[in-house]
Amino acid sequence: MKADIVVIGGGASGLAAAMAAKETAPGASVLIAEKLPRTGKKLIATGNGKCNLSNNSLGKRNFHGSIDAMSIISRTPDWHELFDEKLGVACVTGSEGREGGVYPRSNSSTTVLNALRLRLSSLGVIEQCECEITEIKSSNGGFTLVYYGGEIVCRKVIIAAGGYAAPSFGTDGGMLRIIKNMGIKSEKICPAVAPLRVSPDRLKGLKGVRIKGEIAAFSDGRELRREKGEIQFNENNVSGICVFNLAYLFQQYEGRLTLRADLAPDMTTDELGAYFHRLRSDRCGFTAEELLSGFFVKNLAVWLIRNVLGKSPSEPIDSINDKDIEHLCRAVKSLELEVTGCSPWQNAQSTMGGISANQVTDSLESVKYGGMYFCGEILDVAGDCGGYNLQWAWSSGIWAGKNAALSLKGGNNGKGR
Ligand SMILES: Cc1cc2nc3c(=O)[nH]c(=O)nc-3n(C[C@H](O)[C@H](O)[C@H](O)COP(=O)(O)OP(=O)(O)OC[C@H]3O[C@@H](n4cnc5c(N)ncnc54)[C@H](O)[C@@H]3O)c2cc1C
Incomplete structure (x- = not known):
């Protein structure tokens, strides 16, 4: 030819x-x-x-x-x-x-x-x-x-x-x-335009959770890029268009890339704190999980109580003290997820x-x-x-x-x- x-x-x-x-x-x-x-x-x-x-x-x-x-x-x-x-x-x-x-x-x-x-x-x-x-x-x-x-x-x-x-x-x-x-x-x-891997241990219990938020990629404490959109939590990775748009950074920052997700970008840490304080007093007699269950889907509410506060979701809401609320707010505004790898080519x-x-x-x-x-x-x-x-x-x-x-x-x- x-x-x-x-x-x-x-x-x-x-x-x-x-x-x-x-x-x-x-x-x-x-x-x-x-x-x-x-x-x-x-x-x-x-x-x-x-x-x-x-x-x-x-x-x-x-x-x-x-x-x-x-x-x-x-x-x-x-x-x-x-x-x-x-x-x-x-x-x-x-x-x-x-x-x-x-x-x-x-x-x-x-x-x-x-x-x-x-x-x-x-x-x-x-x-x-x-x-x-x-x-x-x-x-x-x-x-x-x-x-x-x-x-x-x-x-x-x-x-x-x-x-x-x-x-x-x-x-x-x-x-x-x-x-x-x-x-x-x-x-x-x-x-590129792909999910990013996070340890399955860190994501245990979050599979299937989707939330509108903001997600930023950091390396050595420096913010590289921030994206808004729906964040999807899967068994061993996070995805969603906002995450897809950060995946290319893995090329340059492999082993040094961390994601920080803001799960309530429309509220400041102080506003969030005031909201949770009010809920805690309004919901006297409820369980710890119920502090968050009207704000987040159940799996995420349970995950935060367990992983951020180290408490059982069925503990009384009164067991959550002011320091706990501070911790919760910090986690909601900046949930840290270490990137452990990139997704397979397929x-x-x-x-x-x-x-x-x-x-x-x-x-x-x-x-x-x-x-x-x-x-x-x-x-x-x-x-x-x-x-x-x-x-x-x-x-x-x-x-x-x-x-x-x-x-x-x-x-x-x-x-x-
Ligand atoms: C599921 C999916 C959805 C996407 N959606 C979008 C979207 O909506 N918008 C967007 O902007 N981008 C999207 N993309 C990305 C976009 O499709 C690609 O970036 C784009 O197609 C790249 O074009 P290309 O011509 O360089 O390569 P390709 O489209 O990949 O074409 C390369 C071609 O070369 C052929 N080829 C390879 N090796 C040889 C060889 N040795 N001899 C002969 N032929 C060979 C392949 O068979 C293939 O047909 C999507 C990608 C995927 C996988």
Whole structure:
């Protein structure tokens, strides 16, 4: 097989890259090599099948890693130009209770995938599925891509093969290993947009508790980031979007990361103290648990009495003294949870780490191999939960595709630098 440009990986960024490449160089042949039986499998699963495809509020704060994602996003079409205007996918914002989140009006991710595939087929982009690239050889001013059963020769290659997150969608980090063996450096990886592990002993009794609050990540006493939202307690981890948005910090602060949850962010410690003092006098003759059972769900009320005060929930409420109330208030406002690990890749939605900023040029071309481009999650960019990762996939794909196509007219095809 031969093509001018081959895109490895038919996910969000690969589809966008192929589209931009063919639009920029209509006379060039563009082929997508996808390992799975069909393209866009992960895209279909995004946003619980509804595809949170971008966000109305995009800023540096929402992207992590060595690459300046916003500088590329700002140079590519926004979601309205890309989806509403070019692809004919009507979009709405703020549905699903997600402030700023952009979704297809149809509420279905298949609308997004179908529109992209329709555009690709009308442009004449070839999709080659069940084609896993296992080796990339730089040769004769271009590249030879090896797959089981054959080779594809191309002038430019765009690597859009994703990271490690959610391996059931074809992304097990295999391509990052191939790239590493070619001498291209990548940053340390860890799951992003994922739960964080906490010792099961600490969480015993809290499984299933969900509470609206605030959660902050600390390292060596320094607050790194604070998020608002629903905190979910599970058997061996904490989750919820607010926690997902802290997971990327594990890469840098492994072994030194602590979470502090504020379970009543709408009240000050003093207000909380006054409230519990009043309840204690009003509920004379009640049990200790009943000090908290009108404020928190039962499991959390029981857990606090047992773990913070070391008391049995059935002890009389009078056994709770002023010092105990002080302890309770402190715990409610700043419940400390030591992070013991990150979640398995199958529970992650994105990858923190990947190909470093110093390995690519401003056009996302490899510094080491001219004619090789990268886009999407394989690069060292991890976005927050809320449409940021897909926005990065679209923008980096379009940017890499456009630049690869422009370079067909000249440049140092495939030559080491
Ligand atoms: C369950 C879930 C829900 C999500 N929801 C959202 C959301 O609502 N909004 C949001 O912004 N982000 C969401 N994300 C994150 C987002 O889907 C990814 O960040 C994005 O898809 C990354 O795009 P990509 O093109 O870089 O990689 P991918 O979409 O992962 O695509 C990579 C493709 O490359 C193929 N491939 C891998 N290796 C090879 C090889 N050697 N040869 C050929 N092909 C190969 C894979 O099979 C895959 O199809 C979600 C992720 C998950 C897992």
